[in-house]
């Protein structure tokens with residue numbers, strides 16, 4: 234039987250749930266990204282670094298909730314924070330709280346922010362931050378990058394699997410420049426300069442294919458933004474886990490940038506986003522000013538996220554834990570790449586940094602992946618990508634269909650060893666179609 238036929242036969246409960254779901258959700262789904270033909274796998278439980286699907290197969294969780302699941306499922310410290318919040322505090326209190334202040338102080342200290350505001354998602358954080366840049370500068374336009382992903386309404390394409398651009402919020406004020414292309418970026422920013430409020434860039438394009446911005450490129454973006462009198466904003470929603478103070482602190486930029494957006498794991502695994510930076514820019518949200526912008530949101534300071542996020546940052550993902558965790562990811566990437574080379578597979582390309590790993594099948598080898606176009610030009614092998622996904626599920630590895638792995642803190646080392654072996658065995662088994 235083909236891998237897909239085996240998938241169907243092995244996952245009848247997921248299939249049945251999908252058939253029920255399409256009756257009430259468009260496509261049976263409420264997160265477009267999670268749709269995988271012929272139907273998505275439904276998970277019913279997670280524990281530590283593992284998940285179980287509805288047909289009771291067990292997997293090592295390499296999806297890691299697209300990087301928000303860094304602490305794994307029901308980490309003892311996160312669980313304790315949530316339970317004590319339920320028992321001793323309550324859910325939302327309709328007021329500011331001491332815990333909100335405490336968490337804000339921890340975020341400011343860790344990521345070198347003068348002021349911070351909380352939100353419910355990375356998307357929201359980016360939207361509020363961009364609104365701040367427009368109010369602060371009195372300008373309209375925002376420069377972003379092809380393949381960039383800043384949330385569902387701020388998505389700019391890319392072959393790495395970024396959802397298709399959503400045009401709702403785009404209007405005519407978004408300027409899209411090519412990632413890692415210094416000359417074209419300088420030109421685009423200069424052209425927009427008179428009306429440019431901000432330049433928003435990911436230090437690594439996460440959803441766009443785990444593609445690293447070069448230091449020279451990111452420095453050029455920063456300098457071009459400054460030259461245009463526009464604000465320089467880093468989207469660290471995905472990358473803040475890669476270094477103790479966020480990846481931006483390691484890139485030789487003027488640190489901190491004007492604004493930063495955060496999210497994902499920082500809410501302890503609960504819905505969360507935050508944005509912060511310069512006090513004068515963030516002051517556009519100071520409600521003591523009658524002309525301030527409103528930044529409201531019923532759940533912005535919900536007690537569960539304030540407690541769980543703080544517990545995670547203060548007690549679990551300490552700077553030392555962060556460094557060790559990402560070293561583990563780098564070691565895994567190297568081992569995977571060595572295994573792929575041994576199997577004659579220059580066609581398996583690894584991207585990413587630290588605990589975030591992109592894994593792409595291409596017709597030709599790619600030495601440097603500087604943009605999602607480079608992967609496209611190398612000839613994406615979606616047939617191998619899908620075969621890999623089906624077969625890794627059979628081996629007990631839950632990874633995203635598009636080949637993105639976000640490690641979880643406590644995944645046992647022997648499971649990483651087993652994965653290295655499974656990837657090498659896959660390449661060997663399918664040598665004739667590589």
Ligand code: PLP
Pocket residue numbers: 299353354355356357359382383384385435439440468469470471496497505506
């Ligand atoms: N920014 C980046 C870089 C992201 O990777 C994401 C989510 O994947 C977001 C923003 C949006 O965050 P959320 O899904 O919490 O809205």
